[in-house]
Amino acid sequence: MSFSTKGEYGVRLMVQLGRRFGQGPSSLAEIAIEEDLPRPYLEQLVMSLRDAGLVISTRGSHGGYELARAPEEIPMIAVLRALEGPIAPMICATDDSELAHEPTCDRTARCTVNFLWIRIRDAISSTLDGMSLADLVPERVDLAATRPIAIEARPAPPVRSARTPDPALA
């Protein structure tokens, strides 16, 4: 069970953009060097982020990418969905799962097991719901200093809402 490195690289890219938020567009080449990642590959990833409305691009000289909104307004679940697709621990644990497979619910354990995947999916979703990019933007040093608070003070993500409607959140 794992995410792909696509997710890893993409999140690192977003963190870099988060650090530079408000400074105008940053070029991919710059970030690729800073993070020591292959630039051509980042080019692929950033397109998913752009299509999801999480970053905006500026073409031409002195162009680059920047966050579409402040890091606080970018839920991590949107980032990972853009990079990795829907959060589904198993193919059947997507939207339609609850009823779509009823007809095949004979004596096999298929649908029974589905219950498990849905629970896991919800656990991941609610964790991610409680995190925004801002939670990852500080440098490691800062993060380490506040970590006990960061972890304990946010036990069960209270699913904060009432913020600008998220276009990437479907």
Add this chain to the structure above:
Amino acid sequence: MSFSTKGEYGVRLMVQLGRRFGQGPSSLAEIAIEEDLPRPYLEQLVMSLRDAGLVISTRGSHGGYELARAPEEIPMIAVLRALEGPIAPMICATDDSELAHEPTCDRTARCTVNFLWIRIRDAISSTLDGMSLADLVPERVDLAATRPIAIEARPAPPVRSARTPDPALA
């Protein structure tokens, strides 16, 4: 982000064994037919489960597999770990992750991002901690009838309440 079908098949196998608990060993061929899964592949999977001490095997004629303990005593996290390896959403998010990579914590976002994987890993772990094989063993019909109880009776998972799983895509 997903589990492999190895996990799916393996859990279904475990559910079948759970249904037959106390009836002596069941052959794989039998279960493969019931679940409509390739028997040779199940053979591979069940070895992981055996090595993990979750099932015991009886060789020879009239042999087969059976649960090593009652379904209530088999936490689902053990089943998935046996089938899929450690619950690590990213390679670095295993136990040692916290300190092993400190030296490489320069200005890149690598370790910062690690924080995210650890949160996700913990969310999955605590969900799975609250479930045993017994929660999946009843037939689908029975499960549906008793589900509210099955969920509430185990307070552990910090998953949001008994509401039916969010149909709005993870």
Add this chain to the structure above:
DNA sequence: AGTAATCCCGACAGATTAAGTCGGAATTCG
């Protein structure tokens, strides 16, 4: 206008892994 920087995008290659198969050896029951 020209040039350099940058995004944009499709196609491709290589590596890795997952999924599934096969054949046969070892073990046990009747």
Add this chain to the structure above:
DNA sequence: CGAATTCCGACTTAATCTGTCGGGATTACT
């Protein structure tokens, strides 16, 4: 003995992920 069954390693095939390449489009600056 012979049938049923676990056990186990090797193999194949298919898919996916990771990463590369080449060039076109767009813009800022001089």
